[in-house]
Amino acid sequence: MAKKVKSKKSATRKKTSGKAKTIKAGRRAQRVAAKTLPSQAALQYIPWHTIPLEELNPLLQRQFVVGQEIMLARVLLKKGCIVPEHSHHNEQVTYILDGALRFWIDGKDIVVHAGEVLCIPAHMPHKAEALEDTVDLDVFTPPRADWINRTDQYLRDDQYLRDEQ
Secondary structure, X not given: OOOOOOOHXXXXXXXXXXXXXXXXXXXXXXXXXXXXXXXXOOOOOOOHHHOOOEEEEOOEEEEEEEXXXXXXXXXXXXXXXXXXXXXXXXEEEEEEEEOEEEEEEOOEEEEEEOOOEEEEOOOOOEEEEEOOOEEEEEEEEOOOHHHHOOOOHHHXXXXXXXXXX
């Protein structure tokens, strides 16, 4: 009995055919994604010196930039500034550029110095005190609506002067 042997050309065609199907499926997925995904965010270039400093109280100032799913804040705290205990649904990454902050968080007392980072999960209560004049960068995801809408009263009243340890 003679065996049928497939020619190389026939085998190549089948591979190409399979590859073509994959490419078509990929293109179809891109079209569907383009219809269902939110529009692409605009590119932003923003030097810090162009953003006015918002004075929340005599010991606390900030600036922030908001992207589509993320927010970056530059926070300036004078020595002795207290950020009262609070929590939020946003994840937070704090990077100290200069100075030091003491955090009371998750039953711990943690001092974060210049060049160090603290990652704070969503909904975790925390409080902070500036041990010296401090500049920190805070990254939030999603962006803090209370900051954007200026409804963050816990930062705006006289609690910054009280040491409620």
